[in-house]
Amino acid sequence: MAELTLVIGNKNYSSWSLRPWLLLKMLSIDFDEVRIALFTADSKAAISQHSPSGKVPVLKHGNVTVWDSLAICEYIAESHPKAWPQEVRARCVARSVSAEMHSGFPAVRQELPMNCRLQLDDYPLSEDVQNELQRLEAIWTDCRREFGAEGPFLFGRFSIADAMYAPMAIRCYSYAVDLGAEAAAYRDTLLALEPMREWMAAAEEEYSSIERNET
Ligand SMILES: N[C@@H](CCC(=O)N[C@@H](CS)C(=O)NCC(=O)O)C(=O)O
Structure with a gap:
């Protein structure tokens, strides 16, 4: 058994878990993975066995429980400092765009929910969504231009910022943005990652394994 357990929701829908x-x-x-089917009569009870907030994802590590995606990423970064860019200005921008993703983009979240399948x-886009997508494109383009010389990711090497934006790559693909x-x-770089392919394949398989019996 691995030391870490990550409790997640449906791979098809749970952008925060990804x-x-x-x-x-x-x-x-x-890490060990515990997957809980969302949107069922039992979801709330199942999640609350793990999560103080009643939401997934949750990370469990010995007597430590961390909930909320960004807090989990920060916890991982405590023992893996390269999860953030090493140079201070790049790190500040990476933290800013990650926080912006975490608290922003309400129209995209509402109108273009992640659905890997x-x-x-x-797809018709509202004005609010178009404005947010312009901001998304500016973040991706500016970070790549200014900090991306050493690799294909926002800050060159893969960092928490890329993890935070990965569900946006899936949305752009699904809704033909x-x-x-x-x-x-950059979207294609994220979508081509081996773990992203693994996640998408599992999302495809979920329809018959955990969704078909939903109420
Ligand atoms: N801000 C939280 C959001 C977590 C969240 O909304 N999770 C959803 C699934 S993607 C959830 O647990 N929904 C179950 C519910 O609300 O009952 C984070 O970053 O982890």
């Missing part, structure tokens, strides 16, 4: 899950995978940290050719060349290349 973030620390991807970080652990990209850092090659061993969805792949539309075209038109992106400029640099942002599209």
Whole structure:
């Protein structure tokens, strides 16, 4: 049994769960996974056995319980400092864009929920969503240009900032969001990661394994 246990929701829908899950995978940290089906009559009770907030994800490590995706990523960074960029200015920007993702983008969250199994050719976007997507594109493009010289990620090497934006890559793909060349290349970098493919394949398989019996 691994020392760490990450409690997550459905891979198809739980964008918050994907973030620390991807970080652990990209850092090659061993962990056990407990997956709880969301939106069922039993979900609340099952989640509350693990989570003080009644939400997933939750990380358990010995007598430590950490909830909320960004707090979990920060906990992982305490023992893996390279989870954040090493240079102070890059690290400040990485923390800022991660916090912005965590607390912002309400229209995208509301109107373009993550659904890994969805792949539309075209989708009408409200003005609020368009404005937020412009901001998303600016973040991806600016970070890549200013800090991305040493690799394909926002700050070169993979960091917590990439984990925070991974669900946005899936949304852009699912809802056929038109992106400029640099942002599209970054989206594709995230989607091509081995753990992202593993997550998407598991999301595909969930329909028959944990969703079909939902109420
Ligand atoms: N801010 C939290 C959001 C967590 C959250 O909303 N999780 C959803 C699943 S993606 C959840 O647990 N929903 C179950 C419920 O509200 O009953 C985080 O970053 O972890």
